[in-house]
Amino acid sequence: MALQKLTLVLGGAASGKSDIAESLVTQAGGAAVYIATAQAFDAEMRQKIDRHRISRGPDWRTVETPLDPGSAISSLRAGEIALLDCATLWLSNLMLAEADLVAEEARLFAALAGSTAPVVIVSNEVGAGIVPDNALARRFRAAQGGFNRRLADRADTVIGVMAGLPFVLKGDMP
Secondary structure (H helix, E strand, O other), rough: OOOOOOOEEEEOOOHHHHHHHHHHHHHOOOOOEEEEEEOOOOOHHHHHHHHHHHHHHOOOOEEEEOOOOHHHHHOOOOEEEEEEEHHOOOOOOOHHHOOOOOHHHHHHHHHHHHOOOEEEEEEEOOOOOOOOOHHHHHHHHHHHHHHHHHHHHHOOOOEEEEEEEEEEEOOOOO
């Protein structure tokens, strides 16, 4: 199965979007590269990262890059297929680092445009919940929603996930 150049897999927290995205990459048949944006700030997150790495198995090459996934995308080799998991943590990391979100988004989009390898990106849909009760959370929700829209606009395929079930929002199911 051939993946398009850019696929976005979008859903709520714990919706099954990472499982769907991993399946898309493995079924495509190339050398799988996992671009990880998570940071382990506590033991629970370290355990979660370890569980995910074990469940993917040894066939995945993992690149940990919490702030600069564009560099990992730019260095992809012929025959590789990348899974960036996830854009939501990447954006959170940038906000915590007080980075220039506009500049960092532009760098990521430039790397995606220049990549010859297919890339699947996982991102959380954050707009379906209640209005957050604090300014930082509202700023994050607005930034994530805007980024998701711009990413979906550039993507060849957009797949929503709810309760572990994928549904196509744009393009065709690979």
